[in-house]
Amino acid sequence: MILNTDSMKPIYVQIAEWLEGEILSENIKDEERIYSQYQLAEMFTINPATAAKGLNILADEAIVYKKRGLGMFVSPNAKQFILTRRKSQILGQMIKELVMEANRLEVSKSELNGMIQQVRRENEEE
């Protein structure tokens, strides 16, 4: 992954999201050791403090936990937790914006639903 420095999102948030993605795709499984801040710093050419902050976001949400002297490990049910949270927060926020944009473009409720159905169908066909 290449970080997008111009993005609105701070780099550490991008790091946290990338790590969540790794957990979601089960590249890192439950109870497995997650990358250290130094590994992350080297992987993404970022300052280790930035990487640490990304890890801290996950730690704050208990997605990872610290084992003394051993590093950070993925919590049990981390994947489930991420899925739930993303559904409620990220998807919720996106839908909010989607609805706002639809309103601005004067798209009716049924029209919007139709468009969503359409995209889902297309994805299923693929």
Added chain:
Amino acid sequence: MGVIHGVDLTKSYGKLKAIDHLTFEIEQNKITGLIGRNGSGKTTLLKMVAGYLIPTSGELKVFSENPFNSLEASANSILIDDTMTFSDSFTLVDILKEMTPFYANWNSSLALGLFDYYSLNPKQPHSNLSKGSKSTFNSIIGIASRAPLTIFDEPTTGMDSAARKDFYRALLKDYLEYPRTIILSSHLLSELEGILEDILLINQGTKRLHLPALELKELAVGLRGNAQAVISFVEGKKIIYQEDFAQGSLYVVLKRELVQQQLEQIRQSGLEVLSVATDDLCVYLTAKTKGGIDDVFKKG
């Protein structure tokens, strides 16, 4: 723990104050970016830190010692800039060997490894190098020296973008392996922002900001939209930058903390809430006058 302490530091050349009552502290084993526009006093400050120049007034301590003419400070620091000169008696590889006895932590294998990687001509004298190759070569010395205080003054001048990326990556990797205090000066923040921990922004010899790089990104917020609506929200607040955007439209930049509570409200009133690119923010913070280049044309 701080490695460099500056208190009320001033350096003047005649009437011109290159550094003007600057108080700052650089912390140990952090990568700090010294950001400022051309002529903002970056080089003067770094040369004082490296012990080349005497402060006109104020106090400066590096490793708790006055760096000017200090052997101790010199042994623990290195300043890499484009004025570094080497005798034509030395080939590039000679120079790398010659540096070895001076710097206690010098990493020869790293120096030669980087040298090979950049495929510079080992038999060439330093004075014949192109600007970019010179910067590249000098940066090898800076990285390999592993000086407890390593200072780079505009290290990527003339380098192509691939070489810049390689430099930042090499510096970071060696920093991870061997943490030390590093100062990087640049007029351009964006490309090195990622590897920085702290940012010291100076303008006309004075400090504008000194904060962790992570905070800079969230320091300011931009509001764009209907001029009246924007004004109603920012009334009475200190505006960092403002620009007439389109007919009846206004773009303002101000500290995020001033409007943090109102952000939701602002969004709902149809204004765009934008994050401000750090580079732009630096430009706004170091602008000599209010407004931008556009004002020149308006008046004309």
Added chain:
Amino acid sequence: MNLSAMNFILLPLMILIIVIVLRDIMPFIRTKMSGLFTWKRSFICAGLYLGILVLMVPILYVLPNEGFIKVSNNGDQASTLSQNVLSDLYTNKSNLPLDLDKQQGLYKTSTQTFKTDTKKLSFNLDPNFNPPLIFVERKAVDDGEINVSTYAGTQSVGGIDFTKLILPPAMSFRNGTLSFQSNNRQVLDLKQFNADVTVAQFKNGILGSIQSPSANFGFGQVIYLRIPKSLELDKGAYSDQIQMISGT
């Protein structure tokens, strides 16, 4: 002495050339050949240079001390001596005949023997010739031979005795006439090695090292003739220069 004035012009000129070499040509060469003169190569050059110079010392000491002009440290004395001898000869004061060969201050430059069958000896001297003194001694016997010896008085410049380098006058004998022809003007280019100023100042003092050495010059040549007992002598126009030495 005008040559030392030339040196005064030459030295600043050389310094100027050096300055030009250092100032203008060197940077040009340096940019052209930068990278060529690495410190290793320069050290090798300097080492070789020093090595060669050091090697020159033993070479100097094994060079045979031959063929040089011996410098007489009593050149002035010898010169005075020769003058005295000659004036004695001229005024006929000395006990003669003298063995000039053994006389200090005189150096025999040539000897020649001519057979004569005439009864009379006449002379022919080149008018361009700085007139030499001719001494004539009658031998006790009639052997029909004229023995000619030429001598030169000690000549030295700055202690360098170059008497031996002086060419004898060219002479010929035909039909009872002994002719002396002038050589072309003889030019001698002498060389001497001086101590460097670093050493000289301690030996002679700063002024002593600059002082020019003395020259003893010009006391000309002497021709000594030994003629058969009964040979008639015709001094001709040269009676001033020809001096009979009365034998016993």
Added chain:
Amino acid sequence: MSSKKVSLMSISFKQYSYKLRAHTGLLNRLLLTQILALLLSLLGTSSMGAGSGQLSVTVRSYSANMVIVFSILWVMIVAVLLTTKPYKQIEMPLVGNRLTGNLSDVGLLMTASVFAGITSTLGGVLLRDIMYFISDRSTMAVDGFFLTLTDLMFGMVVAILCLGLVSAMGYFIGVLVQANKAFAILIPVATIGALRVYTHLGQSVVEFYIGNVSLLLFALKVMITSIILFGVSMMVSHRMEANQ
């Protein structure tokens, strides 16, 4: 991170060893200068002539004087050059301070003086060897040709001392000029002025150093003067900023 203690002398020596190799360009110039001076010396340095009627005699004197004088000029130029910005700039990437820079310069100048003193004196030997083979010995005075080893050693020591003294003067002048450019005009003006007012000044200064016959006394005078000159140079440059 505690900073390591560094020794002044060890850094000075490292700088000296660095500069020795960095400034080989100056060494090359010495060789060039000496070879040129040697070639000129083959012409003979001073001559006198005399003539009488049939005979004209010139005596050419040969010695290493020109090589020595040129070497002295060289060391003077080197000493001044070392204080100038382009030469000081090569210290910048190195560990050190003003003092180590000065000490290493002094070391360099001493080395230069020793090398130039030995080579210029030996130049006289080379000159003799060359003359032996290329010139007619029957016109060459033997006196002074075979240098004694003592004279050779003596000459070297004196040459080295002279070169050292001149380098100290050059360095001192260079430092003064760097401290204040006005000295570039002031020094020549003052020198010429002093020589005008006290006509014998030059002579008495020369007399002071070489107007005695004891090598030991000469060496002592030269060394003390050099130490004073270098010492003052160091004090003057102590507060000077690098790379201004």
